[in-house]
Amino acid sequence: MIIVQKYGGTSVGSVALIQRAAERILACKAEGHQVAVVVSAMGEETDRLVDLARAIQRRPDPREMDVLLASGEQVSIALLAMALKERGCDARSYLADQIPIHTEAVHNKARITHVETERLHADLAAGVVPVIAGFQGVDEHGNVTTLGRGGSDTTAVAIAVALHAGECQILSDVEGVYTTDPRLVPEAQLVQRLSFDEMLELSSQGSKILQIRAVEFAAKHRMPIRVMSSATRGTGTLIAAEDGGMEAPLVSGVAFNRDEAEILVTGVPHEPGAGYRILEPVSSANIEVDMIVLNAADSGRVDVSFTVHRSDYEHALARVRDALATHPACAVVGNDRVVKISLIGVGMRSHAGIATRMFAALAREGINVRTVSTSEIKISVLVDEAHFHRGVTCLHEAFDLDQPPDRRPPMPRGSPVL
Amino acid sequence: MIIVQKYGGTSVGSVALIQRAAERILACKAEGHQVAVVVSAMGEETDRLVDLARAIQRRPDPREMDVLLASGEQVSIALLAMALKERGCDARSYLADQIPIHTEAVHNKARITHVETERLHADLAAGVVPVIAGFQGVDEHGNVTTLGRGGSDTTAVAIAVALHAGECQILSDVEGVYTTDPRLVPEAQLVQRLSFDEMLELSSQGSKILQIRAVEFAAKHRMPIRVMSSATRGTGTLIAAEDGGMEAPLVSGVAFNRDEAEILVTGVPHEPGAGYRILEPVSSANIEVDMIVLNAADSGRVDVSFTVHRSDYEHALARVRDALATHPACAVVGNDRVVKISLIGVGMRSHAGIATRMFAALAREGINVRTVSTSEIKISVLVDEAHFHRGVTCLHEAFDLDQPPDRRPPMPRGSPVL
Numbered sequence: 053m054i055i056v057q058k059y060g061g062t063s064v065g066s067v068a069l070i071q072r073a074a075e076r077i078l079a080c081k082a083e084g085h086q087v088a089v090v091v092s093a094m095g096e097e098t099d100r101l102v103d104l105a106r107a108i109q110r111r112p113d114p115r116e117m118d119v120l121l122a123s124g125e126q127v128s129i130a131l132l133a134m135a136l137k138e139r140g141c142d143a144r145s146y147l148a149d150q151i152p153i154h155t156e157a158v159h160n161k162a163r164i165t166h167v168e169t170e171r172l173h174a175d176l177a178a179g180v181v182p183v184i185a186g187f188q189g190v191d192e193h194g195n196v197t198t199l200g201r202g203g204s205d206t207t208a209v210a211i212a213v214a215l216h217a218g219e220c221q222i223l224s225d226v227e228g229v230y231t232t233d234p235r236l237v238p239e240a241q242l243v244q245r246l247s248f249d250e251m252l253e254l255s256s257q258g259s260k261i262l263q264i265r266a267v268e269f270a271a272k273h274r275m276p277i278r279v280m281s282s283a284t285r286g287t288g289t290l291i292a293a294e295d296g297g298m299e300a301p302l303v304s305g306v307a308f309n310r311d312e313a314e315i316l317v318t319g320v321p322h323e324p325g326a327g328y329r330i331l332e333p334v335s336s337a338n339i340e341v342d343m344i345v346l347n348a349a350d351s352g353r354v355d356v357s358f359t360v361h362r363s364d365y366e367h368a369l370a371r372v373r374d375a376l377a378t379h380p381a382c383a384v385v386g387n388d389r390v391v392k393i394s395l396i397g398v399g400m401r402s403h404a405g406i407a408t409r410m411f412a413a414l415a416r417e418g419i420n421v422r423t424v425s426t427s428e429i430k431i432s433v434l435v436d437e438a439h440f441h442r443g444v445t446c447l448h449e450a451f452d453l454d455q456p457p458d459r460r461p462p463m464p465r466g467s468p469v470l
Numbered sequence: 471m472i473i474v475q476k477y478g479g480t481s482v483g484s485v486a487l488i489q490r491a492a493e494r495i496l497a498c499k500a501e502g503h504q505v506a507v508v509v510s511a512m513g514e515e516t517d518r519l520v521d522l523a524r525a526i527q528r529r530p531d532p533r534e535m536d537v538l539l540a541s542g543e544q545v546s547i548a549l550l551a552m553a554l555k556e557r558g559c560d561a562r563s564y565l566a567d568q569i570p571i572h573t574e575a576v577h578n579k580a581r582i583t584h585v586e587t588e589r590l591h592a593d594l595a596a597g598v599v600p601v602i603a604g605f606q607g608v609d610e611h612g613n614v615t616t617l618g619r620g621g622s623d624t625t626a627v628a629i630a631v632a633l634h635a636g637e638c639q640i641l642s643d644v645e646g647v648y649t650t651d652p653r654l655v656p657e658a659q660l661v662q663r664l665s666f667d668e669m670l671e672l673s674s675q676g677s678k679i680l681q682i683r684a685v686e687f688a689a690k691h692r693m694p695i696r697v698m699s700s701a702t703r704g705t706g707t708l709i710a711a712e713d714g715g716m717e718a719p720l721v722s723g724v725a726f727n728r729d730e731a732e733i734l735v736t737g738v739p740h741e742p743g744a745g746y747r748i749l750e751p752v753s754s755a756n757i758e759v760d761m762i763v764l765n766a767a768d769s770g771r772v773d774v775s776f777t778v779h780r781s782d783y784e785h786a787l788a789r790v791r792d793a794l795a796t797h798p799a800c801a802v803v804g805n806d807r808v809v810k811i812s813l814i815g816v817g818m819r820s821h822a823g824i825a826t827r828m829f830a831a832l833a834r835e836g837i838n839v840r841t842v843s844t845s846e847i848k849i850s851v852l853v854d855e856a857h858f859h860r861g862v863t864c865l866h867e868a869f870d871l872d873q874p875p876d877r878r879p880p881m882p883r884g885s886p887v888l
Contacts, residue, residue: 067525101545107485109552116555119563120548123541127519130538134527137534145537149567150612194568 053218054176055080058090058186058208060224063282064128065095074135076223076282077181081141086176088215090186090208091132093124098201114159118188118198122148125185125204133183143181146171148188148196153207155189155197162189162197164206167214176215184211205266213273220275223282226261228289229254231453232306237445239454242286243304247294250304251277253396253430267291294398303397303406303451306444312342313365313388314422314434315372316357319381322348330356333371339364343392343425343432353381357423359434362388390422391440394432395447407431413450417442471636472594473498476508476604476626478642481700482546483513492553494641494700495599499559504594506633508604508626509550511542516619532577536606536616540566543603543622551601561599564589566606566614571625573607573615580607580615581683582624585632594633602629623684631691638693641700644679646707647672649871650724655863657872660704661722665712668722669695671814671848685709712816721815721824721869724862730760731783731806732840732852733790734775737799740766748774751793757782761810761843761850771799775841777852780806808840809858812850813865825849831868835860 057080059073080087101120105112112120129145136143151171155162175182186204189197199206205222212220227242229251234240246254248271252264261279270277270291280288320326327346334341344358360368369386376382400406407424410431414421419442423434435443452460475498477491498505519538523530530538547563554561569589573580593600604622607615617624623640630638645660647669652658664672666689670682679697688695688709698706738744745764752759762776778786787804794800818824825842828849832839837860841852853861870878 067522070526104485104545104549105552108488108549109556113552113555116548116551116563119551119565120545123544123548126541126544127522127538130534130541131522131526133534133537134523134531137531138527145534147537147614196565 053085054088054212054215055085055219055221056088056090056208056212056215056217057221057223058204059092059132059282060204060222061092061095061098062225063223064091064132067131069282070128070131070135073132073223073282074139074141077136078139078141081181087181088172088176088211088217089132089181089183090204090211091125091128091183092186092204093121094128094131097124097127115195118159118196121198122185122188122196125187129183129185133181136181136183141181142179143183144175145183145185147185148207149190149194151184153184153189153210155191155199157191157193157195157197159195159197161200162191164189164199164210167210169214172211172215199265202263202266205263206269209266209269209273209275209277212275213269217275219278220270221278221280221288222262222266223280224261225281225283226279227281227284227286228279229261229291230305232444232448233308236441237306237448237454240448241453241456243289244287244457245290245292246304247398247429248291249294249429250396250398251291253394253427254305254307262291302400303395303453305396305453306447306451307394307396308440308444309342309392309394310437310440311362312359312390312392312434313362313368313386314357314359314390315365315369316355316385316387317372317376318353318355318383318385320354320356320379321381322352322354326354327356329375330372331358333375334358334360334368337367337371339368339371343423343434345423345425359390359392359423387422389437390434391437391443392432392434393440393443393447394430395451396430398429400429400431409450410447413446414443417446419443419446471503472506472630472633473503473637473639474506474508474626474630474633474635475639475641476622477510477550477700478622478640479510479513479516480643481641482509482550485549487700488546488549488553491550491641491700492557492559495554496557496559499599503636505599506590506594506629506635507550507599507601508622508629509543509546509601510604510622511539512546512549515542515545533613536577536614539616540603540606540614543605547601547603551599554599554601559599560597561601562593563601563603565603566625567608567612569602571602571607571628573609573617575609575611575613575615577613577615579618580609582607582617582628585628587632590629590633617683620681620684623681624687627684627687627691627693627695630693631687635693637696638688639696639698639706640680640684641698642679643699643701644697645699645702645704646697647679647709648723650862650866651726654859655724655866655872658866659871659874661707662705662875663708663710664722665816665847666709667712667847668814668816669709671812671845672723672725680709720818721813721871723814723871724865724869725812725814726858726862727760727810727812728855728858729780730777730808730810730852731780731786731804732775732777732808733783733787734773734803734805735790735794736771736773736801736803738772738774738797739799740770740772744772745774747793748790749776751789752776752778752786755785755789757786757789761841761852763841763843777808777810777841805840807855808852809855809861810850810852811858811861811865812848813869814848816847818847818849827868828865831864832861835864837861837864 133145186207230240276292604625648658694710
């Protein structure tokens with residue numbers, strides 16, 4: 053089977069780590085696989101380069117920034133290819149324009165349009181390990197482009213898709229995806245398997261293991277991703293298309309986001325366009341809105357609340373207040389001391405009692421829920437920041453996520469969630 | 471006029487130096503010139519990368535070494551282009567494969583075969599400063615190649631020749647070429663103008679200002695090179711085709727080489743092939759030989775002496791001793807405590823008294839000359855290491871090189887040198 057392995061910056065951050073990565077590649081090859089490797093820049097190299105650029109130009113030129121940053125992966129591919137050769141394994145480094153990995157003609161956040169595979173297939177057939185620079189591409193004019201931070205994940209998935217690989221392995225300093233952040237809840241368990249949708253929710257909720265674009269790309273092409281540690285031999289977490297047969301392990305994890313702020317508008321006349329009138333000034337200022345909840349309060353009035361990133365909070369609040377200045381009946385209240393906690397799980401909505409159990413657990417801890425929103429695979433609640441730790445921990449326990457998967461009691465089935 | 475400026479590693483070794491280089495480029499542009507820039511890697515970056523490679527592979531793979539080292543210039547071109555843009559000057563960085571700068575398919579020491587100029591001419595016509603990565607090229611298969619240490623000089627000359635530039639300026643931390651090493655002889659004077667041949671002799675004799683290949687390339691295409699400081703505003707040293715009219719300033723400088731060792735073979739039968747028999751074992755071991763002197767001693771015997779690099783001394787000595795083991799009449803003596811001192815000057819051989827004055831000066835200091843060799847523009851002597859400093863100083867004085875050029879007395883004319 054063809055396997056694409058991606059080594060992140062923390063997995064190639066020193067000579068010793070590069071040598072460990074080479075050993076790991078050899079072990080995968082020894083199992084009979086054909087291995088192509090994608091590499092990020094060494095450890096803190098990208099930060100160092102960004103600092104240099106900022107010392108020279110207040111707003112570094114986007115084209116030149118890409119030329120600068122792409123040098124980071126150039127170093128790591130050469131060194132890793134040398135480490136493989138030193139161990140008697142034939143290897144060959146490739147810059148993006150040598151593959152080529154074609155992208156749009158956009159700097160700093162280009163999207164991959166096409167990956168050519170002729171040289172890669174020739175290498176794999178000859179037992180050579182191609183070692184490919186992640187994060188970078190080449191546009192139609194021959195300019196160096198980059199894919200944005202974390203873009204090496206996207207490169208790895210794109211190479212895996214192009215090569216029709218059996219699996220794309222993302223190796224870093226984490227063992228895999230956990231039921232929640234183990235730094236917060238020591239009882240958190242490694243998740244063996246997740247659907248792409250669940251992983252997308254976990255990524256966007258703050259489990260910064262995999263770049264969202266890479267997961268979307270993999271989901272679109274149904275390319276299985278395995279997140280695993282480059283330091284240990286665990287099998288990590290497999291992220292793959294939803295297994296039609298699986299019904300039992302319902303709740304995969306508890307995600308959270310501490311970067312949100314809430315804006316609540318009360319007393320809005322309940323008429324068509326009410327939501328629009330409130331959100332338009334925010335979105336037209338290019339401020340991203342996350343949760344949106346609209347409740348008809350009483351007699352012709354509604355309350356609308358939504359959340360934005362904390363860095364946009366003051367700006368969004370001012371925009372809404374300005375827009376509603378001529379509506380004295382409306383009150384605008386903000387709160388940037390909130391956190392969002394989410395329960396993630398495939399098919400959650402069609403199973404009974406999830407929300408009930410969730411609210412019961414929070415209530416037992418005396419935690420007030422400010423806002424709720426739901427999707428097919430997620431229930432999110434907004435709570436006061438002060439309740440953050442207890443909120444995550446009580447939900448993690450309430451759904452038996454602190455137990456190994458085979459010891460978790462089955463969920464009751466029946467009526468819908470809410 | 472089109473001017474190519476090359477900034478060496480010591481001229482772009484920090485953010486402050488890159489900014490100074492940008493100012494310098496702007497000043498040249500403000501004089502009405504079209505400027506193309508070639509840049510080396512920042513300061514000690516190349517050494518850092520070489521150390522990384524050696525820590526990973528005992529003999530770093532040549533192809534991967536080129537990929538690794540080429541990242542150094544990639545950083546400096548991007549940063550210099552940013553510095554120019556920050557000052558309102560339109561600029562654009564180019565990697566070798568974006569020009570392209572084509573080379574042979576040889577790693578670590580490739581030769582440039584062809585430079586395309588379409589993009590560069592378009593930039594110059596539009597007032598854009600192209601900032602080109604020195605030292606690197608691309609072969610016919612799209613592999614990254616490098617030109618060997620100091621290769622950025624060669625890149626600069628090649629770009630200048632391809633663009634039909636008026637001058638190729640090499641900016642570094644030296645003011646230009648001196649009559650001898652100013653660290654050794656504080657009275658050394660800056661040379662205003664040198665012929666290519668003189669510069670070649672000075673380069674190979676140890677004045678490590680310009681890569682020999684770059685000078686050869688410039689000489690072949692009669693491209694004037696100006697060696698100048700990136701820190702000061704002096705006009706440096708112009709190295710150009712010999713001015714037909716110039717006869718007067720005969721001796722340009724005193725060069726030296728402290729890395730040589732001498733091997734003397736006495737009592738060799740004076741017959742055809744005598745020199746061959748002695749030198750063949752050395753050259754077949756890929757040891758480079760510098761001075762070669764053959765003297766018929768007496769009655770059918772000759773003495774042959776030659777010099778090699780000190781690092782090859784033991785090896786060369788052993789090879790010669792082995793080869794002559796069956797010739798008991800031959801004696802082999804080595805001496806690695808010698809230095810070569812050379813007088814450099816155009817048309818030296820056809821002018822009178824140079825060697826006479828040279829030997830007289832050395833004799834006054836009690837310095838014994840072990841070996842002499844001459845060329846069109848050079849007389850070299852081999853002396854004991856102990857006499858090195860006095861030898862250089864007395865020759866520098868004897869030819870009035872401690873005086874500004876216009877205060878030097880003219881040379882007597884007449885009989886040939888020796």
